[in-house]
Amino acid sequence: MTEDNKEADTVFTWRTIKSLAVTAATLAAIMLPALAVAAGADAPHLDGGELSALWVIPFACMLLSIAIFPLAAPHFWHHHFGKVSAFWALAFLIPFTIQFGFSLALYETLHTLFLEYIPFIILLFALFTVAGGVRLTGTLVGTPMLNTIILIIGTLLASWMGTTGAAMLLIRPLLRANAHRKYRVHTVVFFIFLVANIGGSLTPLGDPPLFLGFLKGVSFFWTTIHMFLPMMFLLCLLLPAYFIMDTILFGKEGKPMPKNAGAEAGEKFGMEGKVNLLLLLGVVGSVLLSGMWRPGVYVDVYHTHVELQNIVRDLLLLTIAGLSLKLTDPESRRKNDFNWFPIVEVGKLFAGIFISMIPAIAILKAGTSGALAGIINLVTRDGEPVNDMYFWLTGSLSAFLDNAPTYLVFFNTAGGDAVYLMDHVETLIAISMGAVFMGAMTYIGNAPNFMVRSIAEDQGVKMPSFFGYMAWSVAFLIPCFILLSIIFI
Template sequence: MEVDAFHPSSNNYGDTMKSSRWAAVAALLFVWPGLAQAADFDGSQLSPLWGVPFAGLLLSIALMPLLVPAFWHHHFGKVSAAWILAFFIPFAAMFGPSLAGISLVHALVAEYIPFIILLTALFTVAGGIFIRGNLHGSPGLNAGLLLIGAVLASFMGTTGASMLMIRPLIRANDNRKHSTHIVVFFIFIVSNAGGSLTPLGDPPLFLGFLKGVDFFWTLKHIFPETLFLIGSLLVIFYLLDSWYYRKEGVQSVDPTPDTQRLGFDGAFNFGLLVAIAGLVLLSGFWKSPLVFDLFGTDVGLPGLVRDAGLIAIALLSLKLTAAKVHEDNQFSWGPMAEVAKLFAGIFLTIIPVIAMLKAGVSGPFGAVVSAVTQSDGQPDPAMYFWATGVLSSFLDNAPTYLVFFNTAGGDPQVLMTTLAPTLAAISAGAVFMGANTYIGNAPNLMVKAIAEDRGVKMPSFFGYVVWSGAVLIPLFILMTFIWFR
């Protein structure tokens, strides 16, 4: 990935940002007159063709870096904006600007903006911590760093743990000829599987927490699955990395004086990470009757306080972190810009897809909903695991979790007790299988962008799917027979 494609000071970055802003303005202009009126959105009345812009965006992410890499790296924001307009313009024309406007505002205000604010805060704060030390990328050290990242992920989020650990891991292996597999397994373990034990770990579990699932429920009910998956991945990684390490031979590294002793620069940012976790927890526990209506979307006071606090924390981190720490970390806004632009397209073009899924058996995707139900009408945990997982691999895993949470009845007390195996399957599928593709979970793309920024040759979209298919899918099959059948 070319650094100047994203750097805020480059012309390409400026052109892309201008294009994205104008696309957003255009979308708002044609829906603005009808924003004051409410409208219902019945996904059962939609044709599957409304999913074409979303599918087109996914294909663009998968194919354009392979076929036209220079164009993609400089104009991916414009491509994302084009697919957004390809959905909203016909949608507004056919169903009216009121419905289009309400859908746009809801997706932005209730989902995308809080999502990006949280990711930006974690990215900024974690980027202000530099782990210095004489780290040499041996198989044992690499496996240890992956394990530390996995433990941290459930308490500071997969994004926070990924942003904290990926830079020292890459730096420790900058003398290795083969480092692609290291980053791939990092995505498997730290950016996904590690976030499965608490609502702080991954957005789907946080949504479940907001719906009434107990904070420690997933820790109690999918800990064995998590231990199996992370343990298996660490063993496979250690064996593979040892093979590459022996093949490369021992390579000497001349440590500089600054890297003789392990330590942290910008360590105060750890306190800011704790503050981020506290704000997220507060927004879940705090119930306030004060709700603002923003063009049909309810905005609660706890969410506003959380988002304002996250923005303040990010700004505080930027102000207090020494420039040398950012320089040592090779911190840039490129990875965050890529995630923000591509996920804007994903969150907006996914609107009709989620509506069609929510329509249940009467909707265009009724076959998917029917597939997770046994002949006696009871939910099938194995099918819930795979249906949630497969869709989470290509859709955003947070709304996918909600779809199947509601498909299984939507009552948290029933799901945590009588239907506990079903909720465990939904939770595991959403979190674990987000690792199947680069777009399954936001940290995946961020880690890929940082690795490419550092010169690591990452697999293409399909190349990464080959890795996940060879490593993850067999483990998921074993988990199905052990826990979800």
């Protein structure tokens, strides 16, 4: 690496950190005076039953912006997506503050930031940083067989190191292996299907909804036992479909081989940054710690209880990310095509998504008294659960909302008793399959989806638009899900 490149990377890194720090400081400057005024007030409460469906419009517009702007105005979107995200967040917050008061708006914002968004982005940042420090050396050639093997490995790893961890670990080697290929979009799409979603279905470590179920009392290996066959069923359908498609396209390309492996031509196969594998275990351990250690201590930020175990987890994750940056050779990261743009893009966009999504989640939580009561009523008939509807509704909403709270909504709708639901296997399987598997339906259905897309585009893969990706998921996943619901529910 030249001195100019080193200096450029350092400047970009510090600009990224400075940008995040300035954003945090600005939020603090705005909120701290408000907290001082509101500290003595009673805890506010948002009743989702009071909200009409019109409150979901900013969230819908946020999704449409992600879908339309990258196609209609790519230059504008690339430079101003953060401003668009902030606009739709404010499009919800300002009218909400006017109608329901500053106190409730402040509480809902802080609750979302401290309990949902900040833990979410810190975990992604840690996984992105650590996994980006692992580099496979040597020249991998993206043949249909190699690509399929990488998909299998990623799918199996996802349940034990999380879909985000597995996706961040393997997406760059996969992209480098296929850099000489003309047709690459289908490989990234199936990578999102399998590694970033379906593979995370066997343990609570795999996907956030299952981790929430674990915290509610679902035993650790319940998902391993009961989700194994559904996961293998989807794997046996999707992998052959991918292999056949990639084989056809590989032949259409003339079975190309890399003309020049560049700087890696003389490298032996191996792995750089092995310390990051230990750090990945540290990330998993930190998340498990926060779920199993309950000291009963919390910091109160205007009625938002930020629990000690979660503070410790987030500090550990930031420390682990810092160790990864310190212990990994910057040159290795450069050769791994590592840069900060994907995490910056995800951070800015999901800030707007989490804020504008507040009314949608509140309406769902209101159950039969909310504007979406018709949806909630579909999952029960004559007092008995309609399990196929649990699957399709949990899945459909998980594709567009955060799949973790959606899982909780339907978990509680089904009774909320883990012991009861583990005995009534089909209902809990339906909810679990819907939340995990259908997170693959859209770019925002699960955390790593959008990040994989961003990394792929950064590496020159022209990924489909929001709706273009949905065309892939409808074509390949919906038929699989129909068969899944017939066989397993």
